Amino acid sequence: MADERDTGTLAARIMGTRVWRSVFRHDYPEADLDRMSTMVTNFFLHLMPAKVHPNSLRLAYTWALGMVALFLTVILFVTGFLLMFFYIPSTDWAYHNMKDLQFVVSFGPLLRNMHRWAAHGMVALVFLHMCRVFYTGSYRTPREFNWVLGVLLWVVTLFLSFTGYLLPWDQLAFWAITVGTSIASYPPWIGETIRVLLLGGGTVGQGALLRFYVLHVAVLPAILGLLVAIHFWRIRKDGGLSRPAGAPGPAAAGPGAFAPGPLKTYALMEVVRGTSPMVGAQAPEEEVPSWPHLLFRLVVLFQGVLVVTMLLGVFFDAPLEELANPVHPPNPAKAPWYFLGLQELVSYSALVGGVVVPGLLILGLMSIPYVDRESDGEGVWFTAPRGKKVALWSFVGTAPFTGLLIFLNARLGLRRFVPEPPQLLADLLNPATLLLVAIAVASLLVGRRTGSRRMAAIALFSCFLSAYILLMVIGTFFRGPNWDWIWPWAAGGRQG
Amino acid sequence: MAKPGPQPETPAPAGSRISRRLLLGTGWGGFLLSIVGPALANVRFLFPNVVYEGPSLFRVGRPEEYPAGSVTFLEDQRFFILHEPEGFRALSAICTHLRCTTGPFVPSGGQWKETHSRCPCHGSVFAKDGRVLQGPAPRPLDFYWVSLAPDGRLLVDTAASVAKGDVFKV
Numbered sequence: 001m002a003d004e005r006d007t008g009t010l011a012a013r014i015m016g017t018r019v020w021r022s023v024f025r026h027d028y029p030e031a032d033l034d035r036m037s038t039m040v041t042n043f044f045l046h047l048m049p050a051k052v053h054p055n056s057l058r059l060a061y062t063w064a065l066g067m068v069a070l071f072l073t074v075i076l077f078v079t080g081f082l083l084m085f086f087y088i089p090s091t092d093w094a095y096h097n098m099k100d101l102q103f104v105v106s107f108g109p110l111l112r113n114m115h116r117w118a119a120h121g122m123v124a125l126v127f128l129h130m131c132r133v134f135y136t137g138s139y140r141t142p143r144e145f146n147w148v149l150g151v152l153l154w155v156v157t158l159f160l161s162f163t164g165y166l167l168p169w170d171q172l173a174f175w176a177i178t179v180g181t182s183i184a185s186y187p188p189w190i191g192e193t194i195r196v197l198l199l200g201g202g203t204v205g206q207g208a209l210l211r212f213y214v215l216h217v218a219v220l221p222a223i224l225g226l227l228v229a230i231h232f233w234r235i236r237k238d239g240g241l242s243r244p245a246g247a248p249g250p251a252a253a254g255p256g257a258f259a260p261g262p263l264k265t266y267a268l269m270e271v272v273r274g275t276s277p278m279v280g281a282q283a284p285e286e287e288v289p290s291w292p293h294l295l296f297r298l299v300v301l302f303q304g305v306l307v308v309t310m311l312l313g314v315f316f317d318a319p320l321e322e323l324a325n326p327v328h329p330p331n332p333a334k335a336p337w338y339f340l341g342l343q344e345l346v347s348y349s350a351l352v353g354g355v356v357v358p359g360l361l362i363l364g365l366m367s368i369p370y371v372d373r374e375s376d377g378e379g380v381w382f383t384a385p386r387g388k389k390v391a392l393w394s395f396v397g398t399a400p401f402t403g404l405l406i407f408l409n410a411r412l413g414l415r416r417f418v419p420e421p422p423q424l425l426a427d428l429l430n431p432a433t434l435l436l437v438a439i440a441v442a443s444l445l446v447g448r449r450t451g452s453r454r455m456a457a458i459a460l461f462s463c464f465l466s467a468y469i470l471l472m473v474i475g476t477f478f479r480g481p482n483w484d485w486i487w488p489w490a491a492g493g494r495q496g
Numbered sequence: 497m498a499k500p501g502p503q504p505e506t507p508a509p510a511g512s513r514i515s516r517r518l519l520l521g522t523g524w525g526g527f528l529l530s531i532v533g534p535a536l537a538n539v540r541f542l543f544p545n546v547v548y549e550g551p552s553l554f555r556v557g558r559p560e561e562y563p564a565g566s567v568t569f570l571e572d573q574r575f576f577i578l579h580e581p582e583g584f585r586a587l588s589a590i591c592t593h594l595r596c597t598t599g600p601f602v603p604s605g606g607q608w609k610e611t612h613s614r615c616p617c618h619g620s621v622f623a624k625d626g627r628v629l630q631g632p633a634p635r636p637l638d639f640y641w642v643s644l645a646p647d648g649r650l651l652v653d654t655a656a657s658v659a660k661g662d663v664f665k666v
Contacts, residue, residue, distance in 0.1 A: 175596065175617070178594070178595050178596065179594040179595070179596065179617060182593075182594040182595045183594060196543060197542055197543065200542075200544055200547070201544060201547035201549055202547065202549060203549050203550075205549065206548075207544065207547065327571050327572055327574065327597060328571070328597060329596045329597055329616050329617055330616070331599075331616035332616055332617070333596065333616055333617045343618070346594070346618060346632065347618035347619055347631070347632055348632055349632050349634075350593055350594055350632055350634070351634075353632075413630065415628075415629070415630055420627065420628070423634045423635070426632075426634070430632075481616065482599070482614045482615070482616055482619055483616070483617065483618050483619030483631075484619065
């Protein structure tokens with residue numbers, strides 16, 4: 001290749017022109033030095049470090065969850081931009097636009113299906129990524145604030161998916177807006193104002209559809225983009241991905257590995273204050289060049305994500321319910337799977353299940369790195385064998401407890417004893433509140449017993465995870481018409 | 497070129513010049529106000545002054561169309577007309593939990609010892625006088641103001657709730 005260029009081929013001549021040199025400031029990336037120079041000078045590649053530690057690349061450490069979420073975001077932006085060309089956010093048009101996409105637009109079904117499956121995937125992947133970061137203790141100093149940004153990204157993802165499934169203006173959309181904005185009206189004092197702000201009026205109609213459309217295609221994607229940029233930038237500034245300690249894996253022995261050598265040199269060191277360049281944490285030098293070790297994996301990963309999303313889009317159609325009917329909700333009126341745990345909680349108390357629990361959950365998640373200030377076991381799944389045990393027992397133990405609460409509520413609900421309870425009593429004595437209190441107490445007990453805030457955090461997180469998954473399963477399979485309990489295997493019990 | 501970092505503050509001669517702190521404070525304060533003011537206007541902008549929503553007044557037919565003791569579900573208007581011995585009542589069919597439409601009233605049976613209406617969304621159950629029999633609904637269903645229009649038809653105002661005991665006698 002190098003010979004060809006030297007003998008003055010057309011390619012070499014083009015790459016030697018002033019125009020080419022003004023665009024690409026690096027040489028042809030065939031040797032490590034040019035590749036690293038490419039990583040630094042190329043706008044898209046400079047998000048990645050020039051060199052990366054092999055331990056951060058271990059698949060069983062990160063499972064690449066954050067990157068998959070990013071790739072799904074890319075797919076969502078592209079398919080979303082395209083869908084916008086065939087969608088009018090009007091109550092008269094929106095549903096018919098969906099039908100057009102399904103039946104008359106070339107590749108319309110594929111694009112809409114891909115947008116939907118990528119969105120569902122993103123809800124799952126962002127959450128799984130958060131679980132990975134939590135269980136490997138990767139929120140530790142100096143990454144506390146990046147964890148907070150990650151929690152915000154999760155919330156933005158949920159709002160994006162919520163505002164997205166409102167747009168087809170089918171039954172799901174209409175009743176989701178009705179229920180969602182009603183939940184937003186529950187916080188005392190400001191609730192009704194929030195509802196009017198969201199709906200652009202007092203009832204669900206054209207104003208609401210337009211507002212949710214603007215949120216979905218402009219406001220929330222802008223916030224998401226900004227947060228993702230800061231999230232990635234901070235990864236770099238905080239010293240790269242967290243990683244397990246210990247000898248690097250086989251990748252380090254591969255071509256291009258660096259022998260232990262002198263410390264890196266950094267420009268601007270004189271004027272940079274604080275800990276941002278994090279050089280101390282990276283000795284001894286065992287890093288490998290990101291090109292090819294990181295870049296190759298990402299290219300393969302993107303291929304994989306794209307192929308899976310396309311296959312899902314080809315074989316599974318995104319559902320579309322009947323045209324929105326402002327008079328009749330479907331029976332049962334079910335949210336998408338990831339909100340069904342929330343719907344189950346809301347079916348006990350809208351204030352507790354829809355406002356207090358989600359609010360405390362988000363605040364609690366954000367505060368984890370500031371409460372757990374221990375430093376051992378960063379980059380190690382569950383920190384220690386003890387952590388694995390705590391996580392397992394918290395996860396397993398919460399399920400029967402949650403089940404028992406729901407059973408007791410169904411059999412011995414508050415109204416059996418107090419037919420017309422004051423609302424405060426109903427908000428205090430229901431499965432959602434009791435579960436919240438029990439999980440908090442369990443976490444405190446674990447913290448007391450182990451003397452470790454990290455263990456308390458693991459217990460708290462695992463209990464919530466277990467409870468939410470169980471509630472999601474109950475909402476999906478065990479709730480029928482009128483939100484009655486059903487056995488999914490009983491004849492006719494299963495609802496579509 | 498000046499070195500970066502804090503500069504030693506030269507004390508101002510008393511009474512002759514404003515202090516550095518006051519100057520910067522005023523400057524930054526003014527800057528912040530210039531941002532916050534328009535931002536508040538933007539928030540107010542988002543609350544509509546005019547909405548094009550349907551009317552809250554409904555004419556629902558002549559009183560004689562509702563037999564004594566009947567409960568009629570007017571689905572499009574989302575309320576029930578109750579013709580009781582004392583008179584007429586309009587009972588809202590909008591669940592007080594999260595505003596789904598509750599189902600029609602069905603006779604007592606199973607777990608329920610009285611006529612009841614069930615909400616499909618989260619399982620609230622209501623009695624004919626609006627009471628919550630079960631579920632997450634935080635308060636009874638509303639009763640609406642009922643009157644007679646000049647043309648002799650019943651008039652219901654869904655924007656005006658009335659007390660449980662209020663009835664309209666024809």
